[in-house]
Amino acid sequence: MNRYDLIAFDMDGTLLDSNHQITQDSLDAIDAAVNAGKTVILSTGRSLSELKDYRQMLKHVRYFICESGALLVDTNTDQIIHSEQIEPSAVREIIDTASPEKAMIYIASNGQNLATRSYVMRMADFCIGQYQDIFLQTGTLLDDVVASYNKKHFPVEKLNLFSATPELREYFVQALSHLPLEMARAEDTSLELSPKNVSKGSGLLKLCQYLSIPVEHTIAVGDSDNDMEILKTAGLSVAMGNARPHIKELSDVVVADNDHGGCAEAIYEYLLNE
Structure with missing residues (x-):
C-alpha cells in the first residue's frame, strides 16, 4: 500500500x-x-x-x-x-532599512498583497517584471504602502523586499539578520521575510x-x-x-x-x- x-x-x-x-x-x-x-x-x-x-x-x-x-x-x-504575523517593531525596522535604498516593499496582510503603485509600474527595475501583470490584477495598489502602514499598523504576515541588485539583497540580509525573522532568497534579487520559525x-x-x-x-x-x-x-x-x-x-x-x-x-x- x-x-x-x-x-x-x-x-x-x-x-x-x-x-x-x-x-x-x-x-x-x-x-x-x-x-x-x-x-x-x-x-x-x-x-x-x-x-x-x-x-x-x-x-x-x-x-x-x-x-x-x-x-x-x-x-x-x-x-x-x-x-x-511579523512583530510590529520588526516591520518598522525593515521599512526604515529598505526605504532609503529605494527597494520595492511588498506586504501581505490578511491574505491581501499591498504595494506602492509607482513601484509596481516599474517592477522590471527590481528583476521581477514577469510578475507585474499579477500585481496589477490581484494587488491592492496604494499611493504609498509605508505611509499606509504608518497610519494604521495592520497585521503583516509576510514582507518582501525587491531589490535592484543581488548586492543590495545581501545588504538587507546582513542588516536585518538580528531581527526575529525567517529569510529566504527568491528570484535573482528578492528577499522574503516571514515571522521567526x-x-x-x-x-x-x-x-x-x-x-x-x-x-x-x-x-x-x-x-x-x-x-x-x-x-x-x-x-x-x-x-x-x-x-x-x-x-x-x-x-x-x-x-x-x-x-x-x-x-x-x-x-x-x-x-x-x-
Missing part, C-alpha cells in the same frame, strides 16, 4: 509553467489524486489574493498554505485556519495536525529556496527538473521540469504508485 496521503505543490516554478499557467496534465493528475482519496494542497509564497485566478481550475485543492507558511486557508469556506515546513506541520495526517505520509514538491523547509519536513521531498542545484541535492528524488510534466510525474510515480 502507498504510504503517502498528501502532496504539497509550490506554485511558481513548480505547478506553474514558464508562462505562469497550470498545464492540463497537471490538472488531470490532481483530479486523479483527489478521486483516489488523496489530499492535494498548495504551498506557496503568494498571498491568497494572488491565487484568485487559479482557484476555479484548482477547485479540488481545498487547502492552501500561503505566504510561505504564515497563512493557512480552507478555500471551501474561505476560513483562515491559522495565521502568523515560520516557513512552508511549519505550515505543513500545522495543516497536517489540523487534518490528522502524519507528516511522514506527505510529499512536498518545489524548486527554490523558500521550499527548503517543507522539503526537509515532508516524508518525501521532490525537486523539479528546473530546481536550483542545491534544492535537487537535498531532495529525495528529481522529476521533470515545470514545462514537461514534472508535477504529474510526482503524482503518478510517488503519490498514486501502489
Whole structure:
C-alpha cells in the first residue's frame, strides 16, 4: 500500500509553467489524486489574493498554505485556519532599512498583497517584471504602502523586499539578520521575510495536525529556496527538473521540469504508485 496521503505543490516554478499557467496534465493528475482519496494542497509564497485566478481550475485543492507558511486557508469556506504575523517593531525596522535604498516593499496582510503603485509600474527595475501583470490584477495598489502602514499598523504576515541588485539583497540580509525573522532568497534579487520559525515546513506541520495526517505520509514538491523547509519536513521531498542545484541535492528524488510534466510525474510515480 502507498504510504503517502498528501502532496504539497509550490506554485511558481513548480505547478506553474514558464508562462505562469497550470498545464492540463497537471490538472488531470490532481483530479486523479483527489478521486483516489488523496489530499492535494498548495504551498506557496503568494498571498491568497494572488491565487484568485487559479482557484476555479484548482477547485479540488481545498487547502492552501500561503505566504510561505504564515497563512493557512480552507478555500471551501474561505476560513483562515491559522495565521502568523511579523512583530510590529520588526516591520518598522525593515521599512526604515529598505526605504532609503529605494527597494520595492511588498506586504501581505490578511491574505491581501499591498504595494506602492509607482513601484509596481516599474517592477522590471527590481528583476521581477514577469510578475507585474499579477500585481496589477490581484494587488491592492496604494499611493504609498509605508505611509499606509504608518497610519494604521495592520497585521503583516509576510514582507518582501525587491531589490535592484543581488548586492543590495545581501545588504538587507546582513542588516536585518538580528531581527526575529525567517529569510529566504527568491528570484535573482528578492528577499522574503516571514515571522521567526515560520516557513512552508511549519505550515505543513500545522495543516497536517489540523487534518490528522502524519507528516511522514506527505510529499512536498518545489524548486527554490523558500521550499527548503517543507522539503526537509515532508516524508518525501521532490525537486523539479528546473530546481536550483542545491534544492535537487537535498531532495529525495528529481522529476521533470515545470514545462514537461514534472508535477504529474510526482503524482503518478510517488503519490498514486501502489
